[in-house]
Amino acid sequence: MSTDRIEREIMIAAPPERVWAVLTEPAHVGIWFGTGSPAEIDLRPGGLMVLDHGEHGSYSTLIVKVDPPRAFSYRWASAYPDAVATPENSTLVEFSLEPAAGGTVLKVVESGFDAIEIPAARETDAGFESHSKGWTGVIEKVGAYAERRDESPLMPVS
Amino acid sequence: MTGVEDVLGALADPTRRDLLERLSVHGFATATTLAEELPITRQAVVQHLAVLDAVGLVHGQRSGRERRFEVRPERLNEAARWMNVLAARWDQRLSTIRRLAEAAD
Numbered sequence: 392m393s394t395d396r397i398e399r400e401i402m403i404a405a406p407p408e409r410v411w412a413v414l415t416e417p418a419h420v421g422i423w424f425g426t427g428s429p430a431e432i433d434l435r436p437g438g439l440m441v442l443d444h445g446e447h448g449s450y451s452t453l454i455v456k457v458d459p460p461r462a463f464s465y466r467w468a469s470a471y472p473d474a475v476a477t478p479e480n481s482t483l484v485e486f487s488l489e490p491a492a493g494g495t496v497l498k499v500v501e502s503g504f505d506a507i508e509i510p511a512a513r514e515t516d517a518g519f520e521s522h523s524k525g526w527t528g529v530i531e532k533v534g535a536y537a538e539r540r541d542e543s544p545l546m547p548v549s
Numbered sequence: 550m551t552g553v554e555d556v557l558g559a560l561a562d563p564t565r566r567d568l569l570e571r572l573s574v575h576g577f578a579t580a581t582t583l584a585e586e587l588p589i590t591r592q593a594v595v596q597h598l599a600v601l602d603a604v605g606l607v608h609g610q611r612s613g614r615e616r617r618f619e620v621r622p623e624r625l626n627e628a629a630r631w632m633n634v635l636a637a638r639w640d641q642r643l644s645t646i647r648r649l650a651e652a653a654d
Contacts, residue, residue: 397636401643405650413649423645497646499639504632 396502404494411460448472
């Protein structure tokens with residue numbers, strides 16, 4: 392399992408054009424990605440999509456790709472509210488829409504966790520400390536070691 | 550007992566990450582062995598191992614005149630769980646998107 396990216400998908404009983412509208416229209420984005428108020432969206436590569444997250448601040452995500460109704464991506468500085476997303480402070484969120492029998496398969500990939508530094512006290516759920524850059528790679532490598540160790544009866548186990 | 554933030558603080562240093570990975574490869578190693586592989590002194594290795602030991606990422610056991618260290622992967626699981634939290638949030642968002650898309654206008 393890679394720890395640098397999250398991949399999820401869902402089957403939706405609606406045509407890609409309809410899913411695209413939900414993904415990109417301010418009123419909808421405000422609901423699935425914000426706190427309910429309409430999002431501010433400049434829907435073009437390089438444009439900003441501003442999400443109000445109430446007490447957590449507002450996120451200025453940077454739109455990367457707009458290819459209706461197939462692909463939509465943006466950079467999201469989830470650990471840095473009130474800052475504009477840059478390659479240094481953000482992860483890349485990529486949506487892809489595939490027509491399928493009876494609707495659309497919507498896939499999302501969020502990647503680049505290993506490259507960002509997560510400042511203190513931002514991830515309230517996890518209480519993450521600053522300067523965590525590079526940590527996901529270690530988790531992968533040590534995780535692989537743990538699997539080898541658990542499988543091998545010859546290796547001493549503490 | 551230390552928290553996830555301590556684990557990540559310990560991992561913030563590239564030398565310590567390197568040491569942890571080398572320990573993963575070796576299974577067990579002493580500070581002397583590790584220092585031979587790296588452009589730093591044995592004393593520096595000892596200090597880094599002490600930081601890793603303090604947050605529970607490695608475990609040292611006396612063996613003759615030196616301590617032999619091994620990785621304790623359990624502590625890293627806490628950090629890995631954070632990714633699961635983020636993944637669960639995407640599941641929630643995708644469900645909301647589906648509900649909105651499937652709702653009649």
